[in-house]
Amino acid sequence: MTKKNLILAFESSCDETSVAVIENGEKILSNIVATQINSHKRFGGVVPEVASRHHIEQITICIDEALQKAHVKTSDLTAVAVTYGPGLVGALLVGVSAAKSFAYANDLPLVPVNHMAGHIYAARFVKPIVFPSMALLVSGGHTELVYMPYENEFQIIGETRDDAAGEAYDKIGRVLGITYPAGKPIDELAHQGKDTFHFPRAMVHDDNFDFSFSGLKSAFINTVHHADQVNETLNRADLAASFQQSVVDVIVKKTLVACEKFSIKQLVLAGGVAANQGLRETLSKKLSEKQPDLDFVKAPLKYCGDNAAMIGAAGYVAMKHNVFADASLNAEPSLEFDWVPDAIK
Amino acid sequence: MKLLALDTSNRPLSVAVLDDGQLLAMTTTNIRKNHSIQLLPIIEALVKQAGITVQDLDRIVVADGPGSYTGLRIATTTAKTLAYTLNIDLVAISSLRALAANVIDENRLIVPLFDARRENVFAGIYERTSDGLVSVMDDQHLSIKELAAQLLGMQKPVWFVGQDVATYAAFVQDQLGSNFHQVSDALNLPNAFALGNLGLHAEPVAHPFNFVPRYLRLTEAEVEWKKRHPQEDTKPYVERN
Numbered sequence: 001m002t003k004k005n006l007i008l009a010f011e012s013s014c015d016e017t018s019v020a021v022i023e024n025g026e027k028i029l030s031n032i033v034a035t036q037i038n039s040h041k042r043f044g045g046v047v048p049e050v051a052s053r054h055h056i057e058q059i060t061i062c063i064d065e066a067l068q069k070a071h072v073k074t075s076d077l078t079a080v081a082v083t084y085g086p087g088l089v090g091a092l093l094v095g096v097s098a099a100k101s102f103a104y105a106n107d108l109p110l111v112p113v114n115h116m117a118g119h120i121y122a123a124r125f126v127k128p129i130v131f132p133s134m135a136l137l138v139s140g141g142h143t144e145l146v147y148m149p150y151e152n153e154f155q156i157i158g159e160t161r162d163d164a165a166g167e168a169y170d171k172i173g174r175v176l177g178i179t180y181p182a183g184k185p186i187d188e189l190a191h192q193g194k195d196t197f198h199f200p201r202a203m204v205h206d207d208n209f210d211f212s213f214s215g216l217k218s219a220f221i222n223t224v225h226h227a228d229q230v231n232e233t234l235n236r237a238d239l240a241a242s243f244q245q246s247v248v249d250v251i252v253k254k255t256l257v258a259c260e261k262f263s264i265k266q267l268v269l270a271g272g273v274a275a276n277q278g279l280r281e282t283l284s285k286k287l288s289e290k291q292p293d294l295d296f297v298k299a300p301l302k303y304c305g306d307n308a309a310m311i312g313a314a315g316y317v318a319m320k321h322n323v324f325a326d327a328s329l330n331a332e333p334s335l336e337f338d339w340v341p342d343a344i345k
Numbered sequence: 346m347k348l349l350a351l352d353t354s355n356r357p358l359s360v361a362v363l364d365d366g367q368l369l370a371m372t373t374t375n376i377r378k379n380h381s382i383q384l385l386p387i388i389e390a391l392v393k394q395a396g397i398t399v400q401d402l403d404r405i406v407v408a409d410g411p412g413s414y415t416g417l418r419i420a421t422t423t424a425k426t427l428a429y430t431l432n433i434d435l436v437a438i439s440s441l442r443a444l445a446a447n448v449i450d451e452n453r454l455i456v457p458l459f460d461a462r463r464e465n466v467f468a469g470i471y472e473r474t475s476d477g478l479v480s481v482m483d484d485q486h487l488s489i490k491e492l493a494a495q496l497l498g499m500q501k502p503v504w505f506v507g508q509d510v511a512t513y514a515a516f517v518q519d520q521l522g523s524n525f526h527q528v529s530d531a532l533n534l535p536n537a538f539a540l541g542n543l544g545l546h547a548e549p550v551a552h553p554f555n556f557v558p559r560y561l562r563l564t565e566a567e568v569e570w571k572k573r574h575p576q577e578d579t580k581p582y583v584e585r586n
């Protein structure tokens with residue numbers, strides 16, 4: 001029997017401290033997530049210094065719980081994987097410092113993982129990723145299309161020019177009086193309403209794969225402010241539905257074009273906003289109409305948000321490709337995949 | 346007892362490996378280079394130079410603040426993770442006390458100080474007696490004016506320690522006159538050998554799990570929030586599942 005590959009993975013890029021144990025890159029033995037939402041709710045958004053302080057309170061407890069729950073001894077481990085970017089620098093540093101120290105004290109190799117690769121590999125818990133593949137990554141900080149010609153190669157072919165989709169949700173949430181985090185409540189509200197406002201669909205006909213949501217956000221805010229001035233009450237469910245439909249239409253349209261232009265075998269939907277029901281449903285429906293042969297994999301709802309399990313899965317692949325870091329590994333808050341704007345031309 | 350001592354509270358970094366009270370190896374840097382890049386490679390090199398392995402360590406001593414929040418987090422996260430996974434004692438020593446330990450003379454007040462910007466400092470007042478380094482005023486975040494006023498009332502010679510003393514030297518000298526003294530440059534830097542000796546017999550923290558830096562200050566966001574919401578709270582702030 002061959003020895004199991006057991007990775008202890010760390011994630012601390014934003015407001016969750018997470019440590020997981022992953023077997024052979026595909027099986028979650030444990031995935032401890034300490035979420036700070038209750039803390040940041042006080043401020044209406046994530047406060048970086050507060051986030052960093054919570055991470056340090058939680059980090060060794062999470063390591064211990066992850067090992068215990070997985071029934072794994074430190075001596076059974078094969079490697080340590082850690083998110084080193086992108087994210088909040090102070091938050092990242094806690095995970096990076098802990099992962100490096102743990103690896104050093106236990107003579108384990110250290111695998112640096114790009115947080116966005118982690119999000120993509122959350123889909124690995126549904127089925128293997130087949131190449132060439134395309135990932136639609138939608139989260140609080142990112143909206144991007146990532147082309148993966150082969151394993152462990154990630155190329156951005158399109159991304160948001162301004163706000164990420166998740167940011168737009170939080171901003172219009174404020175206008176609707178929905179407290180942070182606004183994504184889920186708006187998604188639910190949208191399901192009770194109809195697209196009656198017909199907000200703009202930015203860049204939908206442009207000859208590229210980039211997104212823009214600031215125009216939509218402004219149109220939304222102007223509509224609400226105008227109604228306030230004339231003492232008119234707008235239907236909140238319809239507002240939410242109209243906003244969401246515009247976001248979803250733009251993302252789905254661009255994604256379908258990208259999938260057509262690249263001869264890919266699979267589309268992966270991942271990232272925090274990938275939990276959005278409107279997006280999941282519309283994308284599934286359009287794909288089955290227009291590209292029925294394309295394999296569509298959605299990251300499981302449970303692993304759409306930030307977690308270390310996905311970092312372990314991506315770390316396993318990076319390790320196979322001999323991606324290792326030494327004790328000088330630093331946090332890289334603006335880490336990005338290679339940007340390949342002309343990939344298709 | 347094999348001991349690792351580390352301090353990255355501010356721009357200087359100091360790391361040492363000790364065997365009981367004896368120094369085996371030490372590195373101190375004072376450069377603008379990220380502590381996160383420097384710290385662990387230096388620990389690795391020192392442990393090797395000391396002729397031991399990391400698994401031979403019996404105790405970690407860390408300067409846990411006050412200081413730069415980022416610097417503190419790098420040292421304390423490293424220290425608590427090492428102590429946890431090696432299952433050894435973790436000792437926390439105030440970064441100000443560690444700096445005060447550079448002064449070995451008795452019969453004088455010792456004031457280690459870090460700049461906290463906008464005429465505020467992190468400072469403590471210490472005195473060396475036959476019982477060792479005794480705290481006369483707790484480490485705290487206060488204005489340089491308040492600190493000077495306190496010291497003026499004590500009417501004793503004061504020796505200021507730390508690289509940031511230069512920023513306020515003119516003002517404090519003006520207040521304290523001939524009671525104001527500065528130490529030589531070499532003593533303005535943290536010294537992990539001295540830190541290690543302070544931690545040699547000190548009581549370890551109860552468990553690395555709950556160990557956090559000594560920030561000595563709430564975040565601005567929390568201060569504002571508490572002002573506006575004296576009654577409410579959303580505790581527990583962190584939920585683990």
Ligand SMILES: [Zn+2]
Nearest residue numbers: 139272305306
């Ligand atoms: Zn994320």
